[in-house]
Amino acid sequence: xxxxxxxxxxxxxxxxxxxxxxxxxxxxxxxxxxxxxxxxxxxxxxxxxxxxxxxxxxxxxxxxxxxxxxxxxxxxxxxxxxxxxxxxxxxxxxxxxxxxxxxxxxxxxxxxxxxxxxxxxxxxxxxxxxxxxxxxxxxxxxxxxxxxxxxxxxxxxxxxxxxxxxxxxxxxxxxxxxxxxxxxxxxx
Amino acid sequence: xxxxxxxxxxxxxxxxxxxxxxxxxxxxxxxxxxxxxxxxxxxxxxxxxxxxxxxxxxxxxxxxxxxxxxxxxxxxxxxxxxxxxxxxxxxxxxxxxxxxxxxxxxxxxxxxxxxxxxxxxxxxxxxxxxxxxxxxxxxxxxxxxxxxxxxxxxxxxxxxxxxxxxxxxxxxxxxxxxxxxxxxxxxxxxxxxxxxxxxxxxxxxxxxxxxxxxxxxxxxxxxxxxxxxxxxxxxxxxxxxxxxxxxxxxxxxxxxxxxxxxxxxxxxxxxxxxxxxxxxxxxxxxxxxxxxxxxxxxxxxxxxxxxxxxxxxxxxxxxxxxxxxxxxxxxxxxxxxxxxxxxxxxxxxxxxxxxxxxxxxxxxxxxxxxxxxxxxxxxxxxxxxxxxxxxxxxxxxxxxxxxxxxxxxxxxxxxxxxxxxxxxxxxxxxxxxxxxxxxxxxxxxxxxxxxxxxxxxxxxxxxxxxxxxxxxxxxxxxxxxxxxxxxxxxxxxxxxxxxxxxxxxxxxxxxxxxxxxxxxxxxxxxxxxxxxxxxxx
Numbered sequence: 230x231x232x233x234x235x236x237x238x239x240x241x242x243x244x245x246x247x248x249x250x251x252x253x254x255x256x257x258x259x260x261x262x263x264x265x266x267x268x269x270x271x272x273x274x275x276x277x278x279x280x281x282x283x284x285x286x287x288x289x290x291x292x293x294x295x296x297x298x299x300x301x302x303x304x305x306x307x308x309x310x311x312x313x314x315x316x317x318x319x320x321x322x323x324x325x326x327x328x329x330x331x332x333x334x335x336x337x338x339x340x341x342x343x344x345x346x347x348x349x350x351x352x353x354x355x356x357x358x359x360x361x362x363x364x365x366x367x368x369x370x371x372x373x374x375x376x377x378x379x380x381x382x383x384x385x386x387x388x389x390x391x392x393x394x395x396x397x398x399x400x401x402x403x404x405x406x407x408x409x410x411x412x413x414x415x416x417x
Numbered sequence: 418x419x420x421x422x423x424x425x426x427x428x429x430x431x432x433x434x435x436x437x438x439x440x441x442x443x444x445x446x447x448x449x450x451x452x453x454x455x456x457x458x459x460x461x462x463x464x465x466x467x468x469x470x471x472x473x474x475x476x477x478x479x480x481x482x483x484x485x486x487x488x489x490x491x492x493x494x495x496x497x498x499x500x501x502x503x504x505x506x507x508x509x510x511x512x513x514x515x516x517x518x519x520x521x522x523x524x525x526x527x528x529x530x531x532x533x534x535x536x537x538x539x540x541x542x543x544x545x546x547x548x549x550x551x552x553x554x555x556x557x558x559x560x561x562x563x564x565x566x567x568x569x570x571x572x573x574x575x576x577x578x579x580x581x582x583x584x585x586x587x588x589x590x591x592x593x594x595x596x597x598x599x600x601x602x603x604x605x606x607x608x609x610x611x612x613x614x615x616x617x618x619x620x621x622x623x624x625x626x627x628x629x630x631x632x633x634x635x636x637x638x639x640x641x642x643x644x645x646x647x648x649x650x651x652x653x654x655x656x657x658x659x660x661x662x663x664x665x666x667x668x669x670x671x672x673x674x675x676x677x678x679x680x681x682x683x684x685x686x687x688x689x690x691x692x693x694x695x696x697x698x699x700x701x702x703x704x705x706x707x708x709x710x711x712x713x714x715x716x717x718x719x720x721x722x723x724x725x726x727x728x729x730x731x732x733x734x735x736x737x738x739x740x741x742x743x744x745x746x747x748x749x750x751x752x753x754x755x756x757x758x759x760x761x762x763x764x765x766x767x768x769x770x771x772x773x774x775x776x777x778x779x780x781x782x783x784x785x786x787x788x789x790x791x792x793x794x795x796x797x798x799x800x801x802x803x804x805x806x807x808x809x810x811x812x813x814x815x816x817x818x819x820x821x822x823x824x825x826x827x828x829x830x831x832x833x834x835x836x837x838x839x840x841x842x843x844x845x846x847x848x849x850x851x852x853x854x855x856x857x858x859x860x861x862x863x864x865x866x867x868x869x870x871x872x873x874x875x876x877x878x879x880x881x882x883x884x885x886x887x888x889x890x891x892x893x894x895x896x897x898x899x900x901x902x903x904x905x906x907x908x909x910x911x912x913x914x915x916x917x918x919x920x921x922x923x924x925x926x927x928x929x930x931x932x933x934x935x936x937x938x939x940x941x942x943x944x945x946x947x948x949x950x951x952x953x954x
Contacts, residue, residue, distance in 0.1 A: 236781065237777065237781070240777060240780050240781045240784070241777055244771050244777075244780050247771060248464070248771055248772075249464070249468065252464070252465075252468055253468060260640065260641055275821060277835065279819050279821050279835060281821060283818050283819070285703055285816060285818070286697065287696075287697065287698075287699040287700060288699060288700025288701055288702060288703060288816075288891075289697045289698075289700055290703065300697060303694075304694055304695065304696055304697060305694060305696055306693075306694045306695075306696070307669055307672065307694070308672070312505075313772070314745050314746075314747045314748070314770075314772065315743045315744070315745040315770040315772060315879055316743075316770065316771040316772055317741055317742075317743045317769050317770065317771060317877055317879070318771065319739045319741060319784060319875045319877055320739075321820075321822075321823065321824070321861055321874060321875055322822060322823070322824050322833060323824075324824075325822070327831055327832065344822065346859060346861065346875050346877060348743075348857070348859055348877050348879060350743075350745040350748065350857060350879045350881065351745070351747075352747075352749070355696070358644075363749070364749075364888065365748050365749040365881070365884055365888070367840075367842060367857035367879060369838070369840050369859045369877075371820065371838065373822075387471075393821075394818065394820060394838055396816055396818070396838075396840045398814065398816075398840070398842055398857075398888070399699060399888040400814075400842050400855065400857060400884060400888050400889075401748065401749040401751070401855070401884030401885060401887075401888050402885075402887045402888045403749055404752065
């Protein structure tokens with residue numbers, strides 16, 4: 230049995246993991262779209278029929294990271310800008326994998342053997358930096374350790390955490406008529 | 418002018434420290450903290466640099482000098498820290514520059530020559546700056562620079578500093594320099610000329626021909642620069658052969674590009690690239706809750722949260738449940754709402770926004786674990802009134818999905834069990850102030866030995882200014898035909914101009930043959946006799 234890390238170590242790993250993940254992931258959505266799929270767990274169906282990853286974007290569902298990446302590449306405007314204003318996280322499972330070694334043959338440190346929730350909130354701007362449609366968004370991720378880390382060849386092998394569950398929502402739509410006048414002030 | 422300190426390390430010697438001067442941070446959102454935000458700023462830069470270079474970056478000391486803070490960093494980390502130049506941090510854009518201990522005399526000598534070189538290579542009537550074949554420039558050769566690759570990168574960096582002395586503002590550069598040539602500079606990538614993009618953000622025409630650029634990757638660091646670029650020349654680079662989709666990709670990078678290698682971009686390519694992309698339509702929330710567990714939970718939860726938080730916690734939470742709250746003070750606010758002074762006072766000292774709360778102890782303290790701690794926290798938060806699910810469903814957006822591998826406290830399922838992940842977007846009113854707030858809340862539910870048999874494993878909430886409910890509406894699926902869209906636009910304009918509601922605006926436009934001017938005249942004439950119900954309430 231893998232052991233459980235101290236509260237300090239868990240907090241450090243989850244909160245710093247959340248910030249690093251948020252930095253990298255939203256940057257990828259903006260200008261590294263071919264890498265988007267590498268942020269997701271591989272598509273898997275459990276014996277009870279539950280499939281992962283589970284991805285919802287404004288009520289639209291996507292089968293896996295590749296399908297979500299394709300949506301971003303094909304349908305999202307070239308200019309997409311995120312301004313993440315709030316981040317929080319909580320650990321769901323403090324002992325994610327029961328194995329001391331993983332299929333990749335690498336041991337996972339106890340404080341990284343966790344699954345955790347990340348919640349973000351902020352602005353999302355489309356099409357144009359100053360005049361494009363503007364939304365407030367809220368997003369929830371459930372991240373799990375990348376157990377294949379250390380495997381070779383795949384870009385995703387470098388990532389510490391992968392998305393298992395994701396739910397994105399616009400929560401405020403900025404009025405297009407008011408946008409021009411108000412947003413500069415709101416964003417400043 | 419750049420000297421001793423910035424030298425790549427050879428052998429195993431510890432790399433010497435380089436000084437970077439960071440400015441532009443004094444008016445950040447953290448300006449009020451005890452150190453003016455300096456420590457948070459340094460942490461931010463270290464984190465950015467760590468990401469940029471994929472290995473740990475750490476500063477070795479700091480020194481405050483007025484509005485600037487000088488940080489000492491190992492040579493190895495300089496590049497990645499400098500890459501954060503211009504980044505937004507805590508509401509401001511920070512500026513980072515290399516500080517070199519150069520003597521004033523040598524600096525003057527170089528500045529004078531660079532100024533001469535720049536002036537000689539500038540063609541005013543063509544608004545053109547020719548920095549081609551820079552290493553062959555006799556005046557620069559006489560100085561003995563430009564010979565090696567490393568030297569050349571410093572040459573461009575230094576020259577851009579002088580550029581800013583010759584053309585002193587962004588406006589002036591925009592006005593006077595439309596065209597820049599970097600032709601025949603043996604460039605294999607843009608590492609040596611990266612400062613050029615910062616110096617000329619508004620460039621219209623860029624010539625990179627006759628270099629050694631082999632793939633798109635070689636120029637990818639300029640992917641998001643030059644937002645106004647209209648023309649680019651890449652002839653005489655290996656990438657022409659290596660990248661069959663080169664032009665398509667460039668059209669994605671530069672939204673205004675229309676001329677490529679001195680030829681107009683073929684119309685079909687331009688159209689394909691400029692076709693407006695639209696994100697998937699907003700759909701209703703996905704609420705998959707076959708057993709009705711989530712629905713019952715939400716009904717009980719919000720009733721309990723508004724009336725008896727202690728009992729609610731006892732019913733659904735146990736010793737391992739977690740609750741944390743964060744405030745997003747920058748969220749978009751509905752135009753009906755005023756920003757009050759100190760309006761977040763009741764919340765902000767409990768907020769666990771990781772962007773702001775960087776201390777590990779504070780991060781631990783603001784995550785509340787166990788029924789007792791959660792109840793204590795809840796009782797410090799203002800009393801609330803949430804809208805009724807049944808009568809005001811439009812004020813809620815609810816989603817619920819199966820969440821695998823939720824820990825099972827009974828220990829019967831060591832791999833965890835299926836639970837539920839619920840996301841709630843909604844609003845509440847503070848009982849004491851009547852102020853409306855919006856919130857986003859995520860719960861993970863699993864089985865537990867609570868009176869309800871359900872255990873809240875995680876409970877996270879973001880509280881923000883009231884933002885309305887428009888975002889929760891489903892976008893119409895079918896595209897509106899253009900005539901209808903035009904009419905709708907007219908209705909909207911008339912509503913904006915007159916304050917009438919959509920029904921009366923439509924009526925007025927119908928009577929005026931959908932002529933906005935006519936409709937406005939009609940409105941002015943009838944205004945006095947219109948009932949109150951004709952206007953947006």
